[in-house]
Amino acid sequence: MSASSSPLAEFVVGVDNVIFSVDTDQNRLLVLLVRRQQFPFAGYWSLPGTLVRQGESLEAAAYRTLAEKIRVNNLYLEQLYTFDEPAGERRETPRRYLSVSYFALVRFADAELIAAAESPVQWFALNACPDLAFDHSKILAYGHRRLCNKLEYSPVAFDVLPEYFTLNDLYQFYSAVLGANFADYSNFRSRLLKLGILQDTQQKVIRGAGRPATLYRFNREAFAPLKDKPLVFV
Amino acid sequence: MSASSSPLAEFVVGVDNVIFSVDTDQNRLLVLLVRRQQFPFAGYWSLPGTLVRQGESLEAAAYRTLAEKIRVNNLYLEQLYTFDEPAGERRETPRRYLSVSYFALVRFADAELIAAAESPVQWFALNACPDLAFDHSKILAYGHRRLCNKLEYSPVAFDVLPEYFTLNDLYQFYSAVLGANFADYSNFRSRLLKLGILQDTQQKVIRGAGRPATLYRFNREAFAPLKDKPLVFV
DNA sequence: ACAAAAGTGTTCCAGGTACACCCATGG
DNA sequence: CCATGGGTGTACCTGGAACACTTTTGT
Numbered sequence A, B: 001m002s003a004s005s006s007p008l009a010e011f012v013v014g015v016d017n018v019i020f021s022v023d024t025d026q027n028r029l030l031v032l033l034v035r036r037q038q039f040p041f042a043g044y045w046s047l048p049g050t051l052v053r054q055g056e057s058l059e060a061a062a063y064r065t066l067a068e069k070i071r072v073n074n075l076y077l078e079q080l081y082t083f084d085e086p087a088g089e090r091r092e093t094p095r096r097y098l099s100v101s102y103f104a105l106v107r108f109a110d111a112e113l114i115a116a117a118e119s120p121v122q123w124f125a126l127n128a129c130p131d132l133a134f135d136h137s138k139i140l141a142y143g144h145r146r147l148c149n150k151l152e153y154s155p156v157a158f159d160v161l162p163e164y165f166t167l168n169d170l171y172q173f174y175s176a177v178l179g180a181n182f183a184d185y186s187n188f189r190s191r192l193l194k195l196g197i198l199q200d201t202q203q204k205v206i207r208g209a210g211r212p213a214t215l216y217r218f219n220r221e222a223f224a225p226l227k228d229k230p231l232v233f234v
Numbered sequence C: 001a002c003a004a005a006a007g008t009g010t011t012c013c014a015g016g017t018a019c020a021c022c023c024a025t026g027g
Numbered sequence D: 001c002c003a004t005g006g007g008t009g010t011a012c013c014t015g016g017a018a019c020a021c022t023t024t025t026g027t
Helices: A058-069 A136-155 A167-178 A185-195 A220-226 B058-069 B136-153 B167-178 B185-195 B218-227
Strands: A011-023 A028-035 A050-052 A075-084 A094-104 A121-125 A198-205 A213-218 B011-023 B028-035 B049-051 B075-084 B098-107 B121-125 B198-205 B212-216
Touching: A011 A136, A011 A167, A011 B011, A028 A167, A050 A058, A050 A198, A050 B049, A058 A075, A058 A094, A058 B075, A075 A136, A075 B058, A075 B075, A094 A136, A136 A167, A167 A185, A167 A213, A185 A198, B011 B058, B011 B167, B028 B167, B049 B058, B058 B098, B058 B218, B075 B136, B098 B136, B136 B167, B167 B185, B167 B212, B185 B198
Parallel strands: A011 A094, B011 B098
Antiparallel strands: A011 A028, A011 A050, A028 A121, A075 A094, A198 A213, B011 B028, B011 B049, B028 B121, B075 B098, B198 B212
16 A cells, blocks of 8 residues: 555456356266366366456456356355465566456256367366366365355355255255265254255155155245354254 | 457555454454555555565565564464455556455564554554444454454464463453353363363463462364364364 | 452253164155 | 165264352462
8 A cells, every 4th residue: 555665566367266066966076177278288177267357346257257168047156265376486477367266156957068169168076176277276175175164054055956855955965065974864854954944845756766755945034044143054 | 368358457456454463461352453644545544455566475465564564473364355346436547456355363462563653553442443444344344254263163362372371361362352252161161171282381370369370381283183173162 | 258260060951973763655 | 565765753972051169369
């Protein structure tokens, strides 16, 4: 804010998105990557990103990047972290680069990838992810931690599940993200039901053998008073 | 990353610090503010901030701002959030401004304010804080939430308490930040002691009337294995 | 002797864990 | 009638909340 003794840096600001989705059928946590075509790191996979344009907010840039790669109706998005270029790699000419990363969770069912010949885009299972360009592996790891926390303390899952879901869908969702090392199914059931935020539509759904499952939906009104209370979903 | 159809924004990047400290004697949570002298918001108090210089990392800029205002040996610092200028207030000429905020906690005992005639700097009790310049009140609120969370899930308190402290010091510290509406003293005691991360130096200290208190110190070795386990301090 | 501060112990209860078990459907 | 997945119930245990009580100092 003060007149400085040494010259100010001029920045170009980029936005990089960590876009997660969960394939509940296959019980896999997915991340969206694009294949770079240009120098540097040509041929490497990287997080979808863009540079911020004049008059465009950071968040708008994040949404634009997302919209260029997939068509999706239901998603959750929040800012993740701002990464400096490491001092070593920093090329001060002509302008310095700053990456503001965003974290998104999208509904898998209606996420439709926009295939472009020049920039292939693809879901990767998180545990079968290649080395990424730049410091994107670091950003991805950071995003994964955030995802786990979000899931435990806030109802993001419901932004991204189908409107009507079974308790088993919900359980699959959680275990895909958190890695199967959490509460067993029946305890998960009772905890969720006791919260009183799931509405029992009397409908049943049959999937192969076994007893039909009840369809539930998330009850936003019932959840509202619990917002930012310290409640735990797993 | 792609050649864009509309021109890129050029940024100047600033760093704004939310610097907290705790006066355990008076049981007050403090935040460091500076009084602005220039337009805009002349006369208002604001968070200490600076513009990022060429070749200077974000974090380095945060440390520099801190060092310009106070001399302190023990502190904790981490990035908080990156704030866009709201679309309304955004003046596109000549360059757009981006604020990366940092969050710091410093040891009160050895924090020595650097008084400069041109820019007064002062501790404010958080609950007696004036309206701040720009959107700094919003940033401050965000920082306070982060502080509360950090305190509950990580041992930042020990970065900032004196090396030797009584359990009551620790309790005062927590209640100054979290606002006295948490566990009572004796439960706090037993929980902390049971964690096994406090080392009982056999020394006692007498402060006025009452039974002498045991001095403890934080045992980093004992804590290491518990790192990033989900453990709760309050 | 009494107040003040440190420190210990006890009782009660909510909520998590780990199971065993019952229910409804397809093959 | 059995395998499969959905759903319920129970017994056990940990850990927090509240609070009574003891210990050691100053005045």
